[in-house]
Amino acid sequence: MSITNNAGTTNYAGTTAIAGIGATAFTKDSGRTPMQLAVEACVLACEDAGLDPSRVDGMVTFSAEQNPEIEVARNLGIKELKHFSMIHHGGGAACGTIAQAAMAVASGQADYVLAYRAFNERSWHRFGTGVQANPAGAEASATQYAWTSPFGLLTPASWVAMFATRYMHEYGATSLDFGRVAVADRKHAATNPKAHFYQRPVTLEDHQNSRWIVEPLHLLDCCQESDGGQAILVTTLERAKDLKGVPAVIAGAAQGVAEDQHMMRSYFRDSITGIPEMGLCARQLWAQSGLTTADIQAAIFYDHFSPLVLPQIEEFGFCERGEAKDFIADGAIELGGRLPINTHGGQLGEAYIHGMNGIAEAVRLVRGTSVNQVPGAENIIVTAGTAVPTSALIIQKYR
Amino acid sequence: MSDADDATFLAGLQAHVGATGTAVASRDAVNEPMIRHWCDAMEDANPNYTDPEHASGGPHGALAAPPTMLNAWTMLGNIPRILDPNDPQGGVNAKLDAAGYVGVVATNSEHVYKRYLHPGDLLTSKQKLVEVSEEKQTGLGIGHFVTTETEYYDQTGEHVGSMFFRILKFRPGTGRPAAATAGGVERPKRPRPSSNPDSEWFWEGCRERELRVQTFSDGTTVYPPMVRNPRTGEMPDTPAWQVSSGRGSLYSYAIPHHPQVPAFDYPLVVGLVELEEGVRVVSNVVDCTPAQVEVGMPLEVCWLQADDDVVLPQFRPARPERRTTTRTFDEVTVGEKLPLCPIPITPTLIVSAAIASRDYQAVHHDRDDAHNKGSKDIFMNILTSSGLSGRYINDWAGPDAVFKNLKLRLGAPNYPYDTMTLSGSVTNKEIVDGEGIVTIAYQGLNSLGAHVTGTADIALPLVALARS
Structure with missing residues (x-):
């Protein structure tokens, strides 16, 4: 075992691992209940690890998840659940579930923790419709919408568009620069049989010709709505070594909320062209792992909307602020480039499972089993939802 | 004839x-x-x-x-x-x-x-x-x-x-x-802003056609409202505000096309407006076409009676x-x-x-x-x-x-x-x-x-x- 983490800012970075991943088919109409999807994904993650599901003793999910962990636990035959937590703020929770699972196993509170997310977000409640009526109630969770909803800013795409316009204004980025993210994702999805857009790549022209959703976002800037489930099994590196597969080391795991944070509408900060909460995650990851950008072979950047991929590249320090458009101009983020991203096709190309499918892809990359394998993949960055309180990981090949 | x-x-x-x-x-x-x-x-x-x-x-x-x-x-x-x-x-x-x-x-x-x-x-x-x-x-x-x-x-x-x-x-x-107009069918109203004592003064101001901006005693202006000034620790019993000049400039904007909600007219321009008082507010940019909208354009407040008891601030190009x-x-x-x-x-x-x-x-x-x-x-x-x-x-x-x-x-x-x-x-x-x-x-x-x-x-x- 070689743990490269000498920075040692946590007790879980480098000492915990992902031992199993499991996913349902990703579809537009699963024909099944979300509970069936959740349980199937969890069972598959345990099978991947060679662990009897009844031995799971911790569960972490999103507060947005509609399949309660106790109901999933019943179905898995779990007898004792010793850690259970839920993380708020939509897709920003994705990597946070792994961070909290890692903390739970590193602390000894639990031994085997499942992180999961499952929904019929296309065939049942469509996410893209957003918030068309204000939530009732006078608590802050409801009144926060008063500052945006009465003006027609109702959907995640519209919330993100406000950042994108300003980013374009300050840095001279154009819709074409956002399009390059879509083209890369769809190129990778085209060779991933699990992806919804398998064998359906797009060109920049396709991107430019796709209809407006919210200017400056075209349809092809926006992720899919999907049905499906994804589960990830986390344990200590020591335990993982005794399980079936090769562990994927959690070299870093962080959550972040930055000053004056709002839910997708942090419009009131001095600058709105960066993602300071992602910068906070990045700094923690570098410190926890002792790694630098030079050690990273690929990244899974959360791509609910393509414009916010660019500032993520900047927040992690792969280029200077405002220069991501130049960084990606020559195909750097495509397979074979300097920093391939979203080799599974991302949420634009594979499926939108609230970022959890991206964590699974990072595990495949360090195992060497991705359908779009990056040669020499040692350290992979994974990020969670942007513009929301967020989280991020570095997944490391076990040696 | x-x-x-x-x-x-x-x-x-x-x-x-x-x-x-x-x-x-x-x-x-x-x-x-x-x-x-x-x-x-x-x-x-x-x-x-x-x-x-x-x-x-x-x-x-x-x-x-x-x-x-x-x-x-x-x-x-x-x-x-x-x-x-x-x-x-x-x-x-x-x-x-x-x-x-x-x-x-x-x-x-x-x-x-x-x-x-x-x-x-x-x-x-x-x-x-x-x-x-x-x-x-x-x-x-x-x-x-x-x-x-x-x-x-x-x-x-x-x-x-x-x-x-x-x-x-x-x-x-x-x-x-x-x-043809939708005769007899009442148009759905915009989403109602829900409020509580921390923010009701703002909506009350709108009904008076006053754009109110919260202020703390150190001169700080904030938006959306807060209950405590994190710089000084001031936590007033009731919020204090000043009435904005209503003038500002467009900091950013979004133009929703899809999905279309019946309460709104499309094309709809949602703007992030930086007021002279130093805060930004989300509102609509009205009385101009989307093609005329650009970051930095000067704006002035105007008002929309969105419901019997709901008045919303809107912004139009400022008269030069x-x-x-x-x-x-x-x-x-x-x-x-x-x-x-x-x-x-x-x-x-x-x-x-x-x-x-x-x-x-x-x-x-x-x-x-x-x-x-x-x-x-x-x-x-x-x-x-x-x-x-x-x-x-x-x-x-x-x-x-x-x-x-x-x-x-x-x-x-x-x-x-x-x-x-x-x-x-x-x-x-x-x-x-x-x-x-x-x-x-x-x-x-x-x-x-x-x-x-x-x-x-x-x-x-x-x-x-x-x-x-």
Whole structure:
């Protein structure tokens, strides 16, 4: 075992691992209940690890998840659940579930923790419709919408568009620069049989010709709505070594909320062209792992909307602020480039499972089993939802 | 009428074409009170029109009338209209009225100015009928376009200006049906802002048409509201606020297209507005097209009654400041844009400007009459459209710009409670006979479409005029 983490800012970075991943088919109409999807994904993650599901003793999910962990636990035959937590703020929770699972196993509170997310977000409640009526109630969770909803800013795409316009204004980025993210994702999805857009790549022209959703976002800037489930099994590196597969080391795991944070509408900060909460995650990851950008072979950047991929590249320090458009101009983020991203096709190309499918892809990359394998993949960055309180990981090949 | 009757009728109308009417002398000489009425109604503050001392140092050498008043001076005013049977337009109008084409709207006006007029000038006009169109179906109704050319002379016989003018005489009630409206179905309301004591003062302010910005005792302004000032630890029992000037600039924006929610009109522009008080607010940018929206544009607050007890702040382009110095010819570049200028169309504006232009047509001040003539409400007259267009260009160019002409075509009517937003750009500049002539193309859009589309040639000083 070689743990490269000498920075040692946590007790879980480098000492915990992902031992199993499991996913349902990703579809537009699963024909099944979300509970069936959740349980199937969890069972598959345990099978991947060679662990009897009844031995799971911790569960972490999103507060947005509609399949309660106790109901999933019943179905898995779990007898004792010793850690259970839920993380708020939509897709920003994705990597946070792994961070909290890692903390739970590193602390000894639990031994085997499942992180999961499952929904019929296309065939049942469509996410893209957003918030068309204000939530009732006078608590802050409801009144926060008063500052945006009465003006027609109702959907995640519209919330993100406000950042994108300003980013374009300050840095001279154009819709074409956002399009390059879509083209890369769809190129990778085209060779991933699990992806919804398998064998359906797009060109920049396709991107430019796709209809407006919210200017400056075209349809092809926006992720899919999907049905499906994804589960990830986390344990200590020591335990993982005794399980079936090769562990994927959690070299870093962080959550972040930055000053004056709002839910997708942090419009009131001095600058709105960066993602300071992602910068906070990045700094923690570098410190926890002792790694630098030079050690990273690929990244899974959360791509609910393509414009916010660019500032993520900047927040992690792969280029200077405002220069991501130049960084990606020559195909750097495509397979074979300097920093391939979203080799599974991302949420634009594979499926939108609230970022959890991206964590699974990072595990495949360090195992060497991705359908779009990056040669020499040692350290992979994974990020969670942007513009929301967020989280991020570095997944490391076990040696 | 049969086709043969139609042909005969048209021939009767067109028999007048080419005829020139008798000269009409203006009832009043160009005079300061009428100029001031006009400037008040049009909100035109150019001192060359009202301040003799200032005007004496300007390009006209003395107090001048706004050039767009040209045809106001010879308007008949509110006196019984005795149609001169020899007057070609009068004759045509009488025939059209008798045949049921009683509706009238002006559609085109093209002024050419030889010189600005001064108090004491007494005008005489001579009008020539140049065209009567075949019967046409228009949006307003079935009718004939009647085109005239008028020459204006002063008391010495000097030719001071001319006007090409076109009106539509139409049969009320024969227009194209308005787009079907959802009769009887109440439109869904916008999402209601929910509030509690931490924020209710803001919405209460909106109902008072006050944009309130929370302040702490250290002078910090915040938005959205907070219960504690994290800088000082101040935690007031009740929030304190200041009333915003309502002025700001556009920091960013989004234009939702999909999904469309019935409570909103699309295209919808949602703006992030940076207020002068230092905070940003999310609102809508209204009274301009999405293509006119750009980061940094100056904005001013206006209000939307979204529900019985919900008033929302909205932002429209800020009315540009009137320039007090005049641009020189060299300072202007072809392609340069004039700033957007919103003009709220109030009944007061429509009526006061119609009367200031001596236009007593009842459709410009009497809603019942407007209804009877097939119009949904009173509407702005063409002299007002000219006057406002002139003011817009003059305010951008500076007080000593000299208009050589002003041409415009009217489309969608300006009805009360709408807003017309003027935009324009420089399309040409050249030296003509030693003068620096700049051509402006302009347009005024309201909620129904283009109210006015036109051009103007103005002379700008070649060197800055030295004025104290």
